[in-house]
Amino acid sequence: MQQQETDELEIDLLCEGIYRRYGFDFREYSRSSLKRRVNNLLGLERLATVSELQSKVLHDTRFMERFLLNLSISVTSMFRNPEMYLAFREKVVPLLKTYPSLRIWHAGCATGEEVYSMAILLKEEGLEKKTRIYATDFNEDVLKKAKAGIYPMSQMKEYTSNYIRAGGKASFSEYYSARYDNVILDPKLRKNIVFSKHNLATDSSFNEFNVIFCRNVMIYFNETLQERVHKLFHDSMCRFGILVLGNKESTRFTPFEKEYQDIDSRLRIYQRRK
Amino acid sequence: MARKLIVIGTSWGGLNALKTLFPHLPRGFSLPVAVAIHRLRESRGFLIDLLQKNSALPVMDAEDKMPIEAGHIYLAPADYHLLVEGEKFSLSVDRLVRMARPSVDVLFESCADVCGEGAIGVILTGGRDDGARGLARILTCGGTALVQNPETAENPSMPRSAIKATETKNIYDLPELGKRLCALDAANRNRLEREIIYDKTG
Numbered sequence A: 001m002q003q004q005e006t007d008e009l010e011i012d013l014l015c016e017g018i019y020r021r022y023g024f025d026f027r028e029y030s031r032s033s034l035k036r037r038v039n040n041l042l043g044l045e046r047l048a049t050v051s052e053l054q055s056k057v058l059h060d061t062r063f064m065e066r067f068l069l070n071l072s073i074s075v076t077s078m079f080r081n082p083e084m085y086l087a088f089r090e091k092v093v094p095l096l097k098t099y100p101s102l103r104i105w106h107a108g109c110a111t112g113e114e115v116y117s118m119a120i121l122l123k124e125e126g127l128e129k130k131t132r133i134y135a136t137d138f139n140e141d142v143l144k145k146a147k148a149g150i151y152p153m154s155q156m157k158e159y160t161s162n163y164i165r166a167g168g169k170a171s172f173s174e175y176y177s178a179r180y181d182n183v184i185l186d187p188k189l190r191k192n193i194v195f196s197k198h199n200l201a202t203d204s205s206f207n208e209f210n211v212i213f214c215r216n217v218m219i220y221f222n223e224t225l226q227e228r229v230h231k232l233f234h235d236s237m238c239r240f241g242i243l244v245l246g247n248k249e250s251t252r253f254t255p256f257e258k259e260y261q262d263i264d265s266r267l268r269i270y271q272r273r274k
Numbered sequence B: 001m002a003r004k005l006i007v008i009g010t011s012w013g014g015l016n017a018l019k020t021l022f023p024h025l026p027r028g029f030s031l032p033v034a035v036a037i038h039r040l041r042e043s044r045g046f047l048i049d050l051l052q053k054n055s056a057l058p059v060m061d062a063e064d065k066m067p068i069e070a071g072h073i074y075l076a077p078a079d080y081h082l083l084v085e086g087e088k089f090s091l092s093v094d095r096l097v098r099m100a101r102p103s104v105d106v107l108f109e110s111c112a113d114v115c116g117e118g119a120i121g122v123i124l125t126g127g128r129d130d131g132a133r134g135l136a137r138i139l140t141c142g143g144t145a146l147v148q149n150p151e152t153a154e155n156p157s158m159p160r161s162a163i164k165a166t167e168t169k170n171i172y173d174l175p176e177l178g179k180r181l182c183a184l185d186a187a188n189r190n191r192l193e194r195e196i197i198y199d200k201t202g
Helices: A003-022 A031-044 A050-059 A061-071 A082-096 A113-124 A140-148 A153-165 A223-235 B014-024 B046-053 B104-118 B132-140 B157-166 B174-201
Strands: A102-107 A131-137 A150-152 A176-179 A182-185 A193-197 A209-214 A237-245 A260-264 A269-272 B005-010 B033-037 B059-061 B073-075 B081-085 B088-092 B119-123 B144-148
Touching: A003 A031, A003 A050, A003 B104, A031 A050, A031 A061, A031 B081, A031 B088, A031 B104, A050 A061, A061 A140, A082 A113, A082 A153, A082 A209, A082 A237, A082 A260, A082 A269, A102 A113, A113 A131, A131 A140, A140 A193, A150 A153, A153 A176, A153 A182, A209 A223, A223 A237, B005 B014, B005 B104, B005 B132, B014 B033, B014 B046, B014 B174, B033 B081, B033 B104, B046 B059, B046 B073, B081 B104, B104 B119, B104 B132, B119 B132, B119 B157, B119 B174, B132 B144, B132 B157, B144 B157, B144 B174
Parallel strands: A102 A131, A102 A209, A131 A193, A209 A237, B005 B033, B005 B119, B033 B073, B059 B073, B119 B144
Antiparallel strands: A150 A182, A176 A182, A237 A269, A260 A269, B081 B088
16 A cells, blocks of 8 residues: 555544544545645644544544644635625625625634624625624634634734725724734624534534625535535525635536526625525 | 646746746647746736736636646636645645745645656746755655756746755756656657557457
């Protein structure tokens, strides 16, 4: 058996073990990214093989928490892809203004940067009072960070520039206060946000939404799991609801392609047909 | 038999290098090509348009789970890592690797894992040392390493680091590099044809 095949086998066993011991399902994750993250962790923890890692993960729950945190280290920013937010303002907000109340789901919200970006946009468009944002992630540690809304001061230059290009109507500094090397976002932004645990790989639909955001989350899933999640979104979406994906993801390679029409195909804003 | 894939990594001076290299890959070139070039986070279609003007092969940004097709040139999208996932591409927004996203190492290492001896890694002009580790991994997994001649590269740092990490002797100026890739492509097509004949007769 070649080394690569042994590596594959070890990762299969690790995923199976985690699923049966803890219920987190990484079996249908995109293998190349998962492997990279696991290998990074081997380096950090000074372990020689994935089998050694598996032993620690199964026997030491504290180690498992660290492992989970390391598996969810995607890095995002406020108003990532400002053009998308601008298009959302111009093409989606007018539709949203016609509804008496709104439910928005941020699936896989990670550390929350994009959730707060949406909260700011809704406030500026006068929609915040009738909107509830459900921000979910499978990782509780990450959710805690999202809830806290504290980000490094060093990011603010980039976020401010993004905010302006996203069509921001105020001054970005109005939304945070600085302390030492960090900023804390205005707690009022959090008023209509519900943060809760939800695992796209294993949990089911929990409400019906007008808008679902899931940007750069499904890139970590293989096609089987992507299909599951697309079905989950379709089941959780009201008629003519809006789906927003990351700017290099699409419905194109999924069975749900025909269920949506383009609002902006370049910026990956879609609308459920019926 | 693992699939064959050419992966190219470059940074400073990369646009000019690719514009010089791509005209050497003719219509009918059968190997797929994936490029990680350090690019601006918000770059739009400009880079693709420029490269397409200099290439007979279709040039596009790779998308998540896009099938890898023969004779296509795929670019790692701005602000994403590009990885090989079986017969498809996969993207990630994991943290920067040695200050880069897309990272050449990330692309090369996943290509080595998936393609094994079918991996062909090419390091072109660029600052610092991104790609050196990835090219070494490609060699370890039985693949092929090619490096642009540092003497004629706009920035010799990436080629030098790659040569140091791999001790490869496959060092070429850009036009010869194009010829080498065509020779590898011809060898691949001959092999495929032999397999087809074998399928028909045996």
